[in-house]
Amino acid sequence: MTEIDRRVRRTRGNLSYALLELMVEKGYDAITIQDLLDRANVGRTTFYDHYRDKDDLLVEGLKNLRSFLREHQRAAIARTGPLRDRALGFSLAMFEHAGEQRALFRAIVGRRAGTIVMQHVRRMFQELVRDDLAALGVRGTEVPVEAIVEFAVGSLMSILMWWADLRSNVPDAAHADAMFRRLTIPGILAAVGR
Amino acid sequence: MTEIDRRVRRTRGNLSYALLELMVEKGYDAITIQDLLDRANVGRTTFYDHYRDKDDLLVEGLKNLRSFLREHQRAAIARTGPLRDRALGFSLAMFEHAGEQRALFRAIVGRRAGTIVMQHVRRMFQELVRDDLAALGVRGTEVPVEAIVEFAVGSLMSILMWWADLRSNVPDAAHADAMFRRLTIPGILAAVGR
DNA sequence: GACGATTATGAACACCGTGTTCGGTATCGA
DNA sequence: TCGATACCGAACACGGTGTTCATAATCGTC
Numbered sequence: 001m002t003e004i005d006r007r008v009r010r011t012r013g014n015l016s017y018a019l020l021e022l023m024v025e026k027g028y029d030a031i032t033i034q035d036l037l038d039r040a041n042v043g044r045t046t047f048y049d050h051y052r053d054k055d056d057l058l059v060e061g062l063k064n065l066r067s068f069l070r071e072h073q074r075a076a077i078a079r080t081g082p083l084r085d086r087a088l089g090f091s092l093a094m095f096e097h098a099g100e101q102r103a104l105f106r107a108i109v110g111r112r113a114g115t116i117v118m119q120h121v122r123r124m125f126q127e128l129v130r131d132d133l134a135a136l137g138v139r140g141t142e143v144p145v146e147a148i149v150e151f152a153v154g155s156l157m158s159i160l161m162w163w164a165d166l167r168s169n170v171p172d173a174a175h176a177d178a179m180f181r182r183l184t185i186p187g188i189l190a191a192v193g194r
Numbered sequence: 195m196t197e198i199d200r201r202v203r204r205t206r207g208n209l210s211y212a213l214l215e216l217m218v219e220k221g222y223d224a225i226t227i228q229d230l231l232d233r234a235n236v237g238r239t240t241f242y243d244h245y246r247d248k249d250d251l252l253v254e255g256l257k258n259l260r261s262f263l264r265e266h267q268r269a270a271i272a273r274t275g276p277l278r279d280r281a282l283g284f285s286l287a288m289f290e291h292a293g294e295q296r297a298l299f300r301a302i303v304g305r306r307a308g309t310i311v312m313q314h315v316r317r318m319f320q321e322l323v324r325d326d327l328a329a330l331g332v333r334g335t336e337v338p339v340e341a342i343v344e345f346a347v348g349s350l351m352s353i354l355m356w357w358a359d360l361r362s363n364v365p366d367a368a369h370a371d372a373m374f375r376r377l378t379i380p381g382i383l384a385a386v387g388r
Numbered sequence: 389g390a391c392g393a394t395t396a397t398g399a400a401c402a403c404c405g406t407g408t409t410c411g412g413t414a415t416c417g418a
Numbered sequence: 419t420c421g422a423t424a425c426c427g428a429a430c431a432c433g434g435t436g437t438t439c440a441t442a443a444t445c446g447t448c
Contacts, residue, residue: 003446005394005395005444005445005446006444006445006446007394007395007396007443007444007445008394008395011395011396032433032434032435033434033435033436034434042396042397043396043397043398044397044398044399044436044437045396045397045398045437045438045439046395046396046397047436048436048437049395049396052436053435053436114309115308115309115310115312115313116309118309119309142373142376143373143376143377146356147353147356147357147373147377148377150352150353150355150356151349151352151353151377151378153352154348154349154350154351154352154353155345155348155349155352155381156348157348158344158345158347158348158349159341159344159345159348161344162340162341162344163341179336179337179341179385182336182337182381182384182385183337183341183342183345183381183382183384183385184345184381185381186380186381186383186384187349187376187377187378187379187380187381188377189380190376190377190380191373191376191377197417199415199416199417199423199424200415200416200417201414201415201416201423201424201425202423202424205424205425226404226405226406227405227406227407228405236425236426237425237426237427238407238408238426238427238428239408239409239410239425239426239427240424240425240426242407242408243424243425246407247406247407
């Protein structure tokens with residue numbers, strides 16, 4: 001019931017796809033509404049019927065990534081083992097996913113990506129990490145939990161960005177993830193005193 | 195010799211000061227060239243005689259911070275002691291400096307700051323950290339040095355941002371710096387295998 | 389397959405911010 | 419005092435945004 005009109009699906013789909021293509025080609029910031037319309041074959045009025053602005057369109061696209069990571073996170077938390085293995089359990093999935101679609105990924109999180117995109121991604125990671133630490137019972141004693149969250153997110157973003165922009169001698173996803181964990185987890189353990 | 199014309203100094207000074215004021219008031223992104231001209235009492239033409247655009251003006255302002263940090267860095271490297279104490283020796287100075295001018299600092303590196311500002315600050319930190327690790331003879335074995343640099347920068351930016359935006363229970367600069375180091379240094383040591 | 393409702397269209401428009409041009413004026417340093 | 423240098427503001431072209439309106443295409447349904 002209340003199925004979405006086929007025309008609406010078509011319009012939205014075309015616009016989302018056009019956005020991704022253009023992000024890869026010229027970077028988010030440089031994309032103009034007119035670019036999107038031309039690429040997606042959609043009228044100007046139509047665009048504004050569906051979205052408030054470019055950002056609005058972007059957010060819709062990021063929802064997929066979010067649910068994907070949430071799923072992997074759940075699995076890792078449910079596992080058994082030491083904290084150092086279970087924490088931030090979505091990271092490998094993130095690196096693997098990124099590795100599969102490097103071009104798109106570079107457009108999302110690479111140097112050229114543009115701030116707004118990064119902000120949304122960052123916010124997404126914050127939620128994930130916060131829930132992760134909470135689920136594992138990590139408590140801030142001397143270092144507040146929020147500081148630990150920010151630390152982990154900053155670290156993840158940095159390594160992802162670095163990795164996404166590498167052009168030669170690119171380590172595979174598993175190695176990149178291992179580096180991230182090796183750099184990040186010790187600090188978390190030190191901060192919570194375990 | 196070749197002293198700079200008094201009028202030039204006046205114009206540049208007024209513009210720089212106006213930029214800082216306006217950043218605090220409304221955030222970098224929202225500032226318009228016209229805002230700057232009105233605040234600084236400078237003609238439109240004059241502005242473009244001195245700077246290419248808003249960014250250009252910003253960069254000039256950040257040069258002070260840069261040289262300030264460079265100085266503290268040199269001092270820390272020259273010290274004796276274990277790596278864990280000498281590395282990233284400018285961090286305390288950074289936190290202290292930030293603590294003294296919170297409002298301005300929040301405008302530069304807080305959530306409202308705007309991407310361009312952040313990018314410049316980030317680039318500045320990258321240089322500093324890269325030189326720091328090089329001066330201390332840190333070599334990447336399994337984890338490339340660049341990855342370590344990115345990690346440290348990401349971590350520093352995160353903690354600074356978090357700290358800058360805190361509204362209550364704000365730890366002092368020394369504590370904030372201690373948290374940063376406690377979170378970050380273990381990962382670096384783990385990565386280089388010492 | 390016809391018909392009413394919904395959605396798409398594109399041209400025109402007002403608005404705002406950017407960066408440039410120009411002729412004229414004020415201030416500097418010597 | 420005088421030549422060089424810096425400043426000024428008004429006007430302009432340009433490009434991107436988001437809105438409007440009347441018209442056309444497409445949909446779901448009976």
